[in-house]
Amino acid sequence: MSTPTTALPVTEQPATTPRSMQAVVFDDFGGPEVLVAREIPVPEVRPHDLLVRNASIGVNRADLLHRKGAYGRAYFGDADTMGLEIAGTVVAMGSEVQGFAVGDRVMGIVGGGAYAELSRIDHRMAMPVPAGMDLVAAGAVAEVFVTAHEALFHLARLHAGESVLIHAAAGGVGSAAVQLAHAAGARVFATAGGDKRGAVLGCGADVFIDYRSEDFQAVVAQVTQGRGVDVVIDFIGAPYLQRNVRSLADGGRLVSVGLLGGAQGAELPMDVVLYRHLQIFGTVMKSRPPEVKQAMVQRFAQQWLPALAAGVIRPVIDSTFALADAAQAHRRMESGASIGKILLLPEAR
Structure with a gap:
């Protein structure tokens, strides 16, 4: 249930705004089967809020962790129910909102x-x-493009003419990162399962590496004639750490975005870090303070919204599910078969 918030003066809030809505909730942590659709109160609008009637909702790996209990019953700033990413139409807004109006089409990240x-x-x-x-x-x-931009450009400072190795390149953030790096003029090495080769190359990868049958460190060394890549964007964690570090060129930057393979058991080759003057960064959006997340969103918007409008970069959509079928969407993500984003679609009523 949403945390109660004292209502403050709002502007442009139609009298037709409903009091309740369908949402996906869970009473106990566990597998996808714990997710159920239920009527809950519509959240009250605070001074800086837009109230959005959602047209689509992004499913993210953080949602799976939330469902399993990784965050407990945490309150993330906007609600303690699940979900981080929306697109839809503004139906009401707070008294201190600037730059938006009721009826606007918006997309963004929620707490x-x-x-x-x-x-x-x-x-x-x-x-x-x-x-x-x-x-x-x-x-x-x-969620995916803001995260990818933060990793590639704000942290790793990737620029045209450099090279980048992007792991899990068929996933939501991975496919976004491939597109952004390609659009920025970088040479893109990308790992994924061999069955996803066409999709990853279609996003702009220059060198595809099948992680099941090829050693990415060996491929990078061969193609770069031993130099290595300037940047690595990693979602796997401990199992890839040594090879990631050894795949970096002098002055290279490694950005850790996820831990799909786990966090324990990794050994960091400190001699390589030291003598190649390497830098290692970690980034996660969900737990950052609001002002930091706002800055991340604005950095992406200022640099890339024109490219999105022009079709230079584009969302990659794997599949869509009705909101009430969120459990099926989670199973799809957990299967590892998806390419790009999985979306939930609320039913119009």
């Missing part, structure tokens, strides 16, 4: 509460959906 028909979002975490872009597809943009 919980996305798995619902309506969500509140701080307007500083929202972005306009480019004209001509499908509103459902817009639900596949914010």
Whole structure:
């Protein structure tokens, strides 16, 4: 259930705004089967909020961790219910909102509460959906592209002419990172399962590496004639750490974005870090303070919204499910078969 918030003066809040809505909740931590659809109160609008009728909702790996109990019953700023990413139409807004109006099409990142028909979002975490872009597809943009931009450019400082190795390149953030790196003029090495080769190359990868049958460190060494890559974007964690470090060129930067393979048992080759003058960064969005997340969203929007409008970069959508079928969407993500984003679609009523 959403944490109660004292209502403050709002502007442009239609009298037709419903009092309740369908949302996906869970009473106990566990597998996908714990997710159920239930009527809950519509969140009250705070001064900086937009209230958005969702057209689509992005499913993220953080949602799976939330369902399993990794965060406990945490409150993430907007709701303690699940979900981080929305796209839809503004139906009401707070008295201190700037730059948006009721009726605007928006997309963005929320601090919980996305798995619902309506969500509140701080307007500083929202972005306009480019004209001509499908509103459902817009639900596949914010979380993955903001995360990818932060890793590639704000932390790793990737620029044209450099090379980057992107792991899990068929996933949501991975496919976004491949597109951004390609659009920025970098040479892109990308790992994924061999059955996803076409999709990854279609996103702009220059060198595809099948992680099941090839050693990415050996491929990078061979193709770069032993130099290595300038940047590595990693989602795997401990099992890849040594090879990631050894795949970096002098002055290289490693950014850790996830721990799909676990966090324990890794040995860091400190001699390589020292003598190659390497840098290692970690980044996660969910637990960052609101002002940090707002800055991350704005950095992406300022640099890439025109490219999104022009189709230079695009959301990659694997599949869509009805909101009430969130459990099936989680099973799809856990299967490892997805390419790009999985979306939930609330039913119009």
